[in-house]
Amino acid sequence: MSTDTYTSSVERSNVLATDIAADPGMYRTLTGERPTGPLHLGHLFGTIRERVRLQDLGVETVVVLADYQVITDRDAIGQVQRHVYDAALDNIAAGIDPDKSTIFTHSAVPALNQLLLPFLSLVTEAELHRNPTVKAELAASGRALSGLLLTYPVHQAADILFCKANVVPVGKDQLPHIEMSRVIARRFNDRYAAIFQEPQALLTSSPDVPGLDGRKMSKSFGNAITLSMTPEETAQVIRRTPTDSDRYISYDPDTRPGVSALLTVAGLCTGKKPESIADEIGSAGAGALKTLVTESVNSFLAEHRRRRAELAAQPGYVQSIVRRGNELANETAEQTLREVRRAMGTHY
Template identity: 65%
Template sequence: MESFTATVRRSAEVAATVTEHPERFRVLTGERPTGPLHLGHYFGTIRERVRLQQAGVEMLLVLADYQVITDRDTTAHVRENVHSAVLDYLAAGIDPERTTIFTHSSVPALNQLMLPFLSLVTEAELHRNPTVKAELSASGRALSGLLLTYPVHQAADILFCKGNLVPVGKDNLPHVEMTRVIARRFNERYGEVFPIPDALITSTPEVPGLDGRKMSKSYGNAIALSMTSDETVAVIRQSRTDENRRISFDPVSRPGVSALLSTAALCLGVEPAELADEIGDGGSSALKTMTATAVNDFLAPMRERRRVFSSDVDLVRAILRSGNEAAMTVAEATLDQVREAMGMIY
């Protein structure tokens, strides 16, 4: 495995090449539709996807509905979460003419790659994967077979379309490394089929939730992209701060106050400490008013686009149908190559 320093150096080289030759790259990215997308998703991943799309990089975006059940017993609300996510993507600037949007469950050929890929990794390697450890800790549940093999499913996501570039934060580098290992081992065992994908390390800000922890659907501390302006004001007003009237940026001692400052600062493009100085002795009421205004002003154009898109009742269904068909065509071609390389064409 590459050292972190080597990975960072390689990422910088790749980033330069993306700028000069975006047509050389194919990106697979996406998320689990476990709830509404929020500001953390926008600043963490969606904004970067739009940038790469605009640069001319080929993009595939998976709504990983099968992965919802890695750590939960139900698929309730998955359908509406998928629908809502597509509207959020469109509102943020994702263009379905240039980005293929699809769902796991609609592309059986992608999921079939799990079988040969599982033969290329050991149980110990899966147990060591930080993603598995983190998901297991967060779920508080027994380790399921699907959760244990989660990194292999992610490898199938990336390699089914022969993705060669994966934009990730540094905390998610291990799943890219697992994909590289699987691609390399398959090629060594059966012949060259897959590219060895590179990580594009993104310096995305961690958006704090309204309670100071990381913004997360599971924590219930998020500002959803689909909220109305009134709903946004309400959840910000309900957030906990403290009794100190003087506003200061101190994430350790004042997590609630600092979370609101950070959120407003991201939306305004300034530093949190600068906003704290501006509010001064205005107290939490002034802070919450400023944050709500900053968020609502920032999201207003996206909300208007979302309203227009949602008025077309058939739009999301048509986008997913087209994206699923395109992804299936790609996946079946790759699966045919895999079966041929393995001597399983009958």
Template identity: 60%
Template structure:
């Protein structure tokens, strides 16, 4: 069952990651990045996969892949991920992950893959005219990313829990069939609520409604000015009846560590203009130190490349060891 983010047990190993399809945004920051940094500081061993191969699950080509990959590393560093305590790597640089995919696929049925609600949703929002085999096997692909390092904790959003259940199933079936090799990782659900974008729906890179961590203060102000609100001048927090207004209030509240009702009461009858000014100030104040750190790291991309080089080297060593264990357990494979 999923756990709450109360803190890891002794020697926790955590796997998390992102697809390099664009800049990380405030939804990522409050939903996962803060949690990764907190777990890192608590002593957990952190693995962060940049899932570059997964980009082509729902699109024909991987546009600007290298720039997006470097951008993710910059976002991680700016948010507080420490490469001395975290292994940041790209999936494509660790061939053993794809070697693990083959036996893992033998442990799940076509029907089980087809029933996965997360895959169904991703297929519905796919950019491709036809569903690729890679999209269909996405859960087993993620299982390889998680199990290669024997992660026992995976921070996820509620929509990703079905993927993790496939990983747990694969681990359990492998252990039952071949002997105990893998832990059954548990989900760590973020305490942060789903963050709405500037259009009142879930903040997402693909929906063009997000506020990137890399945006400037002026760019952030422009994005918030375009945000969806309503004609009622009295600002209240009512997510069901007023999703646009409530999403902005929630954003300001998270940035200020306050309750959204208190933010609404402070704005009162100021209307949408006052709301957007308050949100802009809250977001820019919260992001200012992150932006400063990101700009500093961006001046030296050789350091970003070094972080990836060292992370890829560490991830390969771990993956090769796990692959050797899997082959030995299965018997006869080389």
């Protein structure tokens, strides 16, 4: 993406943020994640807190747990049901209110997935191959390009457009997905009838949360602090984090990735700058650093964990929330599909 294009995106996002603050009831947002494993601090800082903020402003919020998309870059779907329910628990514990927002699973909404056929007719193979996320996911998977991965951006467009979301919070690297959704909406409206708004990207300023080895925090890297960990498990995973032989603690991500990652995590959880934390620890060594990080993370997550455990202890609670969300999403998707069929002349 060129600098001029990104600058324009930032300017549009700033205007959008002002409009949302002035009249949040005019907006609906679609956001979510793939339930490939336990959610971690990266999810909390990167996406969940922003969707809670929008919900609390008064923006209608729809959260998709995209279980079908788990197999875009892997051979098996794994313990997807468990991961769906755990993700729903973490979202609610973080502040998503099921009475205000909808949490649903992709596979449970057939009408949403039926939108893929007409949407796929609106994009070219070349446009799909150019999508940077498809390229990145393909490179990371080490597998042949599947049809599902190639059409991943169209799946995301269906997620956004089925509920007619008009604002989608994203980071810079996800802007191409929003543009694909805008292109599909525009082409459908031009070819058939004006049904869809073109969704707008709300650029988030979420921090990069490093994993405990200095790479991006990721379930697949095994370097994450998950939201469902106990305080003891958190202490263990931090204690095992490799650092280096220099006893004096300093913040230098390039040459000291392990130490710097721990400092960054502590900074996010305490609101302090990593450099300041490094200065406080000084020559006390990696042991003191790990103790401080453990205390910072456990203190930051204490209320989340308390709320999560409280919800998990209620028999059938999270299942009922997802079931109700699926019912609401089905009603919305079926209405949208009826409109699409009428526009295309395929209603019988």
